[in-house]
Every structure is written in C-alpha cells, then in structure tokens.
Amino acid sequence: MDQKVDRRSFLNQLGVTVGAAAASAVPVIGPAEAQTASAPKGKIPDTPLKMGHMTFLTGPAAVLGEPSLKGHILAAEEINAKGGILGKRKIETITADEAAGTDANVKELRRMKLSEKIDMFTGVISSGNTPALGPVAEELGLLTIFVDGCTDFLWDKAVPNPKFTFRITNIQSADGVTCAVAAAQTWPTAKKIAHIHPDYSYGRNAFDHFTLAYKKLVPGAEVVSEGWPKLGTTDFTAHITKAMSANPDIIMSSVWGGDYVAMYKQALRYGMFNKAKFASTIAFGVAPHAIGKDHPEGVIAGVHSNYYFTYPAGNRWPANKTFVEKYHKRWNEYPNFQSDGAYHTLHMYRTAVEKANKLTGGWPDEEAIISQLEGMYFETAAGYLYIRPDNHQGYKDAVTGFSKNVDAYPFQILDPNRMITIPIRNITAPPGWPKPGSGHNDPTSTFNWIKETWPQVA
Amino acid sequence: MTIFIIQILNSFFYAAVLFLIAAGLSLIYGVMRIVNLAHGTLYALGAYVSAWVVGSALGHAVSGTLGLAGLLLLLPIGAVVVAAVGAVIEPTLLRPLYRRPEEYHLLVTFGLLMIMEDVIKFLFGPTPLTAGLIMDRMGSLPIGLLIYPTYNLVVIATGFFAAIGLWWFIYRTRFGVILRATSQDRRMASALGINVGRVYIQAFAIGCFMAGLGGAIVVPAQAAVLGIGIEVLVLAFVVVVVGGLGSLEGALVGALIVSFVRTAGIQFFPEIELAVLYLIATAVLLVRPTGLFGRA
Missing domain, CATH: 3.40.50.2300 (Response regulator)
Structure with a gap:
C-alpha cells in the first residue's frame, strides 16, 4: 500500500464520526436486562x-x-x-x-x-x-x-x-490508535509530540500504537520528548517541565486513575495546558466525579476507547x-x-x-x-x-471525546455532542492476522497490521 | 536556562517533601530502633486530613474570613492529627515489642500499614481529595517564558526550616540531649532518672508529625490519592539507605541526592528513571554499607 492518500479521505475510510449523531440506524431492542428468555x-x-x-x-x-x-x-x-x-x-x-x-x-x-x-x-x-x-x-x-x-x-x-x-x-492497541486518529483529525498540523506514560505495559502499548498511527496520519510527525513515570507516582513536576521544555505541539499521555488526577492538578499550575494541546487515552476513565471542573476544557480526554456515561445522550x-x-x-x-x-x-x-x-x-x-x-x-x-x-x-466501536464543563453535573464531562466514534474493525487487526513471533516481531498483531496495510497520508 | 532553573526548583520541592518523611523515619529508628513500615501511610493520613479540612466547611469559613493565610494555617492540622495518632500507636502497639526480634517490628508496622490504608479509604473514599484552592490563590511566578507555582516555594521553605528546626531541637535543647542519651543507651538513661517511656512517646509523635507535615504541605500541589504512602515509603527508604538510617544529616543529604538524581534521570535519561535511584543506593551500600552518615 504505497499509494498516497490525503488525510481527509483516509479518515473518511476509517469511518470516523464526530458529534452526537454517530449511532446510525439502530433497531429498537430493550436494555440488556430485558433480553430475557422464557x-x-x-x-x-x-x-x-x-x-x-x-x-x-x-x-x-x-x-x-x-x-x-x-x-x-x-x-x-x-x-x-x-x-x-x-x-x-x-x-x-x-x-x-x-x-x-x-x-x-x-x-x-x-x-x-x-x-x-x-x-x-x-x-x-x-x-x-x-x-x-x-x-x-x-x-x-x-x-x-x-x-x-x-x-x-x-x-x-x-x-x-x-x-x-x-x-x-x-483491546488495548485500539486505545493508542483511537487517540492518534482523534488528535490527527482535530489538530492536523501538530507534528511535535511529547509523551508522558506510566512505565509498564499499558504505557508502552499506548506510546507504540499512538506513535505508529499518528505518523501514518501526519507525515513528518516526531517524538520530541518522552517521560516514563513509575506507576503510582504522584509527583509529575519534573515530567511536566521536561515535556514543556521540548516545545511540543501536543502532549500525549496515558497516565490514569489517581495518578492522572494528581498530574493534571500539577500541570494546571505549570501552565502546561496553555503551552500545548493535550491528548490522553484514558484521562476520563476514572469514576466521573474524580475529575474536577478545574480540568482544562477541549482536550482529548479518552475513556480507554470504551464508554462514557453521557453518550449516547x-x-x-x-x-x-x-x-x-x-x-x-x-x-x-x-x-x-x-x-x-x-x-x-x-x-x-x-x-x-x-x-x-x-x-x-x-x-x-x-x-x-x-x-x-x-x-x-x-x-x-x-x-x-x-x-x-x-x-x-x-x-465494540471505539470512542473518545473532548472535555467540557456543563451545569448539569458538578464535575467535568465528555461533551456528548462532540464524541468521536471509530468502527473497531478499522483500527484493529482482523482474525487470523499473524501474531507477534510468527512472521514478524512487532509489539502486537495490530501494530503489524497498521504498519503493513495503512497508507501513508500525504 | 529557564528549564534548568525550574528543574532545580522541582528538585528542591521534591527533596523538601522527601526530607520530612525520611527525617521522621530516621528519628524513630535512631531513638527506638524500630523500622516503621507504616511511616508512609502516616504521611498519607496527613495529606488526607489536611485536604479534607481545607475542603470542608471549616476551610470555606476560614478562607472567607482570613483568606489565604487562614487556609495556610489550616494545613498543619493534618500533621497534628498524625502526631496524635502516633502518640497512641507507640504505647499500645509498639512498646510491647521492643524486646522482641526485629521481625516482630516489621510484622506489626506492616500490619498497621495495611489497616491504615483501609481506614483511609473507609473514611475518605476512593476519590482523590485536593486542596488546590491554596495553589490557585497563590498563583504562579513567571520564570523566563514559563511559570512556576508560588506555593511550591512555600514547600521548599518549609522543608528548609524544618531541617534547621529539627537540628536545633536535637542538638541545642535539653530535650534533644535526653533524646540522644536515650538513643545511645536506654538502660543508662533510665538509671539516670529519665522517663524513657515518655521520651519514646514524644520521639515517636515528633517523627509522625514530620511525616504528617510532609503529607499536609504536598497535598495542595498534588492530590491525596490512595496508595501515595506506599510509593513514598519506598523512596524514603532509598533516602535513608543513601544517607544512613538514624542520621538527620543523612536524611537531608539523602533527600537532596535522590531528588536531584531523579530529576536528572527524568530530564536526560527517561528510559532508566526507575533504575537510576536504586543504582545509587546500591553504589552507596557497596562503598559505605551504613550509608553516607550512618553509624556502624
């Protein structure tokens, strides 16, 4: 797949939809509990x-x-x-x-x-x-x-x-890819990416898949800074300063749980969110009320590409x-x-x-x-x-979205009118695709599948 | 250059917090010969109590009448509560064990760690607590093109004055003499008419106060999150291994070394951030098994 395509048409191919009207023709079925048998x-x-x-x-x-x-x-x-x-x-x-x-x-x-x-x-x-x-x-x-x-x-x-x-x-690879697709679509001119990830399998996976997919979507994109805090760290001051020192266009992170709450509080006071765009795979994965209204609005605040309770509204x-x-x-x-x-x-x-x-x-x-x-x-x-x-x-179809304060909730939510939905089969390896160790040594089969089959956007 | 200055300030900030924790840990070991595994959780308790007080109705009332100063005065409540908890723990849980082998100390304090972690979750819930109001009120200072939170300078200053205060207390006061005498020879001190039991309670409460103060001053800058005590306990041990268990100077130098090395690791060698601290601890142990300022 060497032919060049432009970003917009490739994103269309991926079936990325933004906004409230994502759920297409839906047959009416009762909720899960009502799917009862005789x-x-x-x-x-x-x-x-x-x-x-x-x-x-x-x-x-x-x-x-x-x-x-x-x-x-x-x-x-x-x-x-x-x-x-x-x-x-x-x-x-x-x-x-x-x-x-x-x-x-x-x-x-x-x-x-x-x-x-x-x-x-x-x-x-x-x-x-x-x-x-x-x-x-x-x-x-x-x-x-x-x-x-x-x-x-x-x-x-x-x-x-x-x-x-x-x-x-x-599956985890969908997380990094979803974040990359959302970022590339939202800020297509951003080329310099700084990373802050927890130093274990989840952080590595998010970094690998984001970086691979983002480079396919944004030619010339480069990693300008890496930070690998220990899982469970609450002091992120040095990581934040380092990420900002690289003058990135986007700071991308997969820090999660209580760690993320501590991180965004510190990042606010260092002005990090004013210096660069911010994209996360899992910022809003925590219990929703853990995110305060002081959280920056309009950042890509992922939910592990799974679910946020305001959507579909x-x-x-x-x-x-x-x-x-x-x-x-x-x-x-x-x-x-x-x-x-x-x-x-x-x-x-x-x-x-x-x-x-x-x-x-x-x-x-x-x-x-x-x-x-x-x-x-x-x-x-x-x-x-x-x-x-x-x-x-x-x-299931992967989702991510943008943070927003609304009066209806005492905490910040993902804007249900601006959710990004991606059909899962477009961002994950199909059944039977070679697994790592059989024919390739990439981190995951999805990594290999993206590397081999996605076009490089011109 | 700006980055360089901010990273140095970041290192001093982290060193101040680490020093408060490690100094308490070292003090307790120096006097009672107990390695207190629950020390990190006492730090966490300080953080939670202070965050809770600042965020409570009391905090709102105080910030309304006294403003920022009132909020800052509320912060040490966490440290006082932790000191009070320490004053209860020492005579009830630890005193019966002084004559037993060290394994008993480790088991009991580890059990205490587990119980307190659950108590904290039971009292405050799993959602992180913050005292960010203080940070917001104090704003940020411009440094070059970047900004640095003013409150972090307060933390650095607190660490600095705590070090001086503790040194003065131990080396320049009568109580300090008694404390040092008790730590050198408990039986002789007792024979000279010193009430050793009371000294132990006081020393333990001071150690706990230091841990609680560490938690109390860090919480406006970060957040009180479940498990912060565990993370910090491990780092405090690296500090005392480098500096020497039982030594106040060691805690100070150890905290500075650990903090600056960590920041340098993050800035220049992100891939080995985790390993670099333990490499330093290993090197110190190989050259000086008792730590830089430790007694054999």
Missing part, C-alpha cells in the same frame, strides 16, 4: 452460583477499579431479585483486591477455584495481571470473563488459543439511559467504563446460560456456555459488543 428447560439446581471478582480495592487504581465492583454488584442484585440465573441460582460474589500484586493474585485465583469452588471468575483491571491470570484460568478450566486488563499480549502470546477465558473491554440508546439511571440510583454516582464492563459481563453470562439451557436443558455445562459466548452479539450501554470466536475478545 421459562428454563429441565431441572435447575438451586445451589448458589459462586463468582470471584478481582479489582483494585486499594491504591491509586481504586478510583478506576471500585466502579467495576459496583457494576458487578448492581447486575448481581438485579439477577438475584428475579430469583437468580434461570430463576434458580443466585449469585454470590467473593471479592479480591488486585492491589495485592501479580503473584498474590495468581495464588488468590487458585484459592478461589480450589477451596472456594467458584463457578466463574471476573474483574481485573491491570494489563500486568491478565497475562498471568489467563493461563492459570485455562489450566484450572475456570470460566473467566476479564472486565479489563486489556493488553493485546493476552491473546497474542499469553493465551493464544483461549477456551475458558474471555475479555469484554476493547438522552434516549437515543435506551440501554445507556437505563443503565446510567439504575447505577445512579443504586450508588449515587455515575458509572465509568469499568462499571459498564462489569455490569454487562454478568448479563452477558446470564444470557449465554439461558441460551445454552434452551439447547441442553438443566444447568448447562461450561462447554455449552462457552459455545454461546463465542460469537455473541450483545447490547450494552456502550453499544453493540461482539465476542470474536477466535480470540474471545470483546469488540
């Missing part, structure tokens, strides 16, 4: 269904992780209020704190399966943890739906042929309206993308069990549930979710 077939045991939910309950990531547990609990309460899954099996959840560290998390997963006898495992936020937990879940034969921990590495290398493990939030996508209302009623706060992921993980599982029950009768075994999850097309608050059968990864 009476269950066969005899269903009434033993409780034990689930393990692991997420950050302590540490700076808790502001991103606790909403995951809240989403899970909300869905479990809804299901239990109707008598449980298939009307019989109520959900009992055991929680674990992901902040215990990767080794301890692996031990906890084994303990949950072997001594607590859980039927399903879910949750997990960090990309450092899913590649360690995935192989163990496979080994234990434990049905697992990760809410996040979205590294490409999980399916590229750690669990290349998953059977028991699934993941619901968008109003009743355009009833599943979102209902979900936000229920969540707010239960927790007196608004959901983040982890809430959406954890909530719909349970409803998706319930739906799979109901469908499997129709085929097999009684309580379906794992194989039957898995075969229903594979290829499932499911309605969530964030839009349609597709579980790809080959890698068990959930795909």
Whole structure:
C-alpha cells in the first residue's frame, strides 16, 4: 500500500464520526436486562452460583477499579431479585483486591477455584495481571470473563488459543490508535509530540500504537520528548517541565486513575495546558466525579476507547439511559467504563446460560456456555459488543471525546455532542492476522497490521 | 536556562517533601530502633486530613474570613492529627515489642500499614481529595517564558526550616540531649532518672508529625490519592539507605541526592528513571554499607 492518500479521505475510510449523531440506524431492542428468555428447560439446581471478582480495592487504581465492583454488584442484585440465573441460582460474589500484586493474585485465583469452588471468575483491571491470570484460568478450566486488563499480549502470546477465558473491554492497541486518529483529525498540523506514560505495559502499548498511527496520519510527525513515570507516582513536576521544555505541539499521555488526577492538578499550575494541546487515552476513565471542573476544557480526554456515561445522550440508546439511571440510583454516582464492563459481563453470562439451557436443558455445562459466548452479539450501554470466536475478545466501536464543563453535573464531562466514534474493525487487526513471533516481531498483531496495510497520508 | 532553573526548583520541592518523611523515619529508628513500615501511610493520613479540612466547611469559613493565610494555617492540622495518632500507636502497639526480634517490628508496622490504608479509604473514599484552592490563590511566578507555582516555594521553605528546626531541637535543647542519651543507651538513661517511656512517646509523635507535615504541605500541589504512602515509603527508604538510617544529616543529604538524581534521570535519561535511584543506593551500600552518615 504505497499509494498516497490525503488525510481527509483516509479518515473518511476509517469511518470516523464526530458529534452526537454517530449511532446510525439502530433497531429498537430493550436494555440488556430485558433480553430475557422464557421459562428454563429441565431441572435447575438451586445451589448458589459462586463468582470471584478481582479489582483494585486499594491504591491509586481504586478510583478506576471500585466502579467495576459496583457494576458487578448492581447486575448481581438485579439477577438475584428475579430469583437468580434461570430463576434458580443466585449469585454470590467473593471479592479480591488486585492491589495485592501479580503473584498474590495468581495464588488468590487458585484459592478461589480450589477451596472456594467458584463457578466463574471476573474483574481485573491491570494489563500486568491478565497475562498471568489467563493461563492459570485455562489450566484450572475456570470460566473467566476479564472486565479489563486489556493488553493485546493476552491473546497474542499469553493465551493464544483461549477456551475458558474471555475479555469484554476493547483491546488495548485500539486505545493508542483511537487517540492518534482523534488528535490527527482535530489538530492536523501538530507534528511535535511529547509523551508522558506510566512505565509498564499499558504505557508502552499506548506510546507504540499512538506513535505508529499518528505518523501514518501526519507525515513528518516526531517524538520530541518522552517521560516514563513509575506507576503510582504522584509527583509529575519534573515530567511536566521536561515535556514543556521540548516545545511540543501536543502532549500525549496515558497516565490514569489517581495518578492522572494528581498530574493534571500539577500541570494546571505549570501552565502546561496553555503551552500545548493535550491528548490522553484514558484521562476520563476514572469514576466521573474524580475529575474536577478545574480540568482544562477541549482536550482529548479518552475513556480507554470504551464508554462514557453521557453518550449516547438522552434516549437515543435506551440501554445507556437505563443503565446510567439504575447505577445512579443504586450508588449515587455515575458509572465509568469499568462499571459498564462489569455490569454487562454478568448479563452477558446470564444470557449465554439461558441460551445454552434452551439447547441442553438443566444447568448447562461450561462447554455449552462457552459455545454461546463465542460469537455473541450483545447490547450494552456502550453499544453493540461482539465476542470474536477466535480470540474471545470483546469488540465494540471505539470512542473518545473532548472535555467540557456543563451545569448539569458538578464535575467535568465528555461533551456528548462532540464524541468521536471509530468502527473497531478499522483500527484493529482482523482474525487470523499473524501474531507477534510468527512472521514478524512487532509489539502486537495490530501494530503489524497498521504498519503493513495503512497508507501513508500525504 | 529557564528549564534548568525550574528543574532545580522541582528538585528542591521534591527533596523538601522527601526530607520530612525520611527525617521522621530516621528519628524513630535512631531513638527506638524500630523500622516503621507504616511511616508512609502516616504521611498519607496527613495529606488526607489536611485536604479534607481545607475542603470542608471549616476551610470555606476560614478562607472567607482570613483568606489565604487562614487556609495556610489550616494545613498543619493534618500533621497534628498524625502526631496524635502516633502518640497512641507507640504505647499500645509498639512498646510491647521492643524486646522482641526485629521481625516482630516489621510484622506489626506492616500490619498497621495495611489497616491504615483501609481506614483511609473507609473514611475518605476512593476519590482523590485536593486542596488546590491554596495553589490557585497563590498563583504562579513567571520564570523566563514559563511559570512556576508560588506555593511550591512555600514547600521548599518549609522543608528548609524544618531541617534547621529539627537540628536545633536535637542538638541545642535539653530535650534533644535526653533524646540522644536515650538513643545511645536506654538502660543508662533510665538509671539516670529519665522517663524513657515518655521520651519514646514524644520521639515517636515528633517523627509522625514530620511525616504528617510532609503529607499536609504536598497535598495542595498534588492530590491525596490512595496508595501515595506506599510509593513514598519506598523512596524514603532509598533516602535513608543513601544517607544512613538514624542520621538527620543523612536524611537531608539523602533527600537532596535522590531528588536531584531523579530529576536528572527524568530530564536526560527517561528510559532508566526507575533504575537510576536504586543504582545509587546500591553504589552507596557497596562503598559505605551504613550509608553516607550512618553509624556502624
């Protein structure tokens, strides 16, 4: 693909849409909870269904992780209020704190399966943890739906042929690419990019994919500064000063959770947001009320390319309206993308069990549930979710947006009238694309796919 | 050049905070021979309490009547609360363990760290707290074409005066003599009629006050985030390893070295920012196993 194209026509090819009217012809379906089946077939045991939910309950990531547990609990309460899954099996959840560290998390997963006898495992936020937990879940034969921990590495290398493990939030490479597409579209003349990323797999992945995609879209773009703060750092003064010292056009960052809140507060006082444009993959991934009204407006404030509760607005996508209302009623706060992921993980599982029950009768075994999850097309608050059968990864259209203060909320939100939506298949490698180590040694298969197939914009 | 000046100020800012934490850690070890793993979490508690007070109705009332000065006066409340917590912890949790081997100290203070992390989350929730009002009121100073937050200079000054004050306190006052005597020989001090139990409470409370003060003064510039205490504890240990555990001068020099090396790493070698601190600590340990100012 050497032929030159201009940026606008390539962005059109990517199907990038901006604004409120992104959701095209939408068939009217009830919200997730209403996708219920008829009476269950066969005899269903009434033993409780034990689930393990692991997420950050302590540490700076808790502001991103606790909403995951809240989403899970909300869905479990809804299901239990109707008598449980298939009307019989109520959900009992055991929680674990992901902040215990990767080794301890692996031990906890084994303990949950072997001594607590859980039927399903879910949750997990960090990309450092899913590649360690995935192989163990496979080994234990434990049905697992990760809410996040979205590294490409999980399916590229750690669990290349998953059977028991699934993941619901968008794949990580989509995050950097979405941010790059949004930035290139918004500030097409910006060539000098300064980076500040947490020094671990997520930050590296965001840097690699942003840089690759941005260079394809903006010829002559260059990295003028790099900063790699430790995950959990709250002092960013030196990183901010360094990034500003390079006179960048854009400062791009994937710092997240409580770290990001500390970073933007410092950046405000150093005048960073006045010196350069700012683009982030995940700034607004935290619980929405953690972002104050002092946050700069009009920056690209990503949501891990997954979901923000103001979009689609109003009743355009009833599943979102209902979900936000229920969540707010239960927790007196608004959901983040982890809430959406954890909530719909349970409803998706319930739906799979109901469908499997129709085929097999009684309580379906794992194989039957898995075969229903594979290829499932499911309605969530964030839009349609597709579980790809080959890698068990959930795909939905990627979103990002611009920060804005409105009177309706006491915190800053993503402007629902200026959301950027990108069809996921246009920014992620298709099924069967060679994985790292087979024919190429790029960081991810999506990286290789972009490198090989995207045109260089002239 | 502007960047150079700002990065030096950034380093002094970070050194001031690190010094307050490491000095408390060192003081407690020097007097009681206890490595307090919960020290970082006491720093976090100081940050949370101060942020909460400044953001509360009291903060709004005070800023209304006294303005910025009132808010600045509210900040040390976090440090006072932490000192009070320390005065309770020492006689109840630590005193029964002085005669036991060090592993017990580590276990108890680590347990305390875990409990306090949860208590902080229980009291203040997972959402970060800020005291940014103070930063906004103080504004920024122009340096070249860039700006530098005025409040950060207050932090640097606080660190500087805390160092002088602590030095004066330990080397120039009667209480300092008693403190040093107790740290050198507990039994002899006790035989000379010193109430060792009271000295211990006071020393521990002072150490906690320093940690709490560190948290209190940093919170307007950053934010009180869950887990800040853990991150800072690790760095405080690097500081005392470089400077020498139990030494006040060591804490000061160690904080300056760690802070300047970190900033230089960020500016010039971003890829090895994490490694460079530990390389320095390793080098010091190889050459002087007790740290630069440590006693054998």
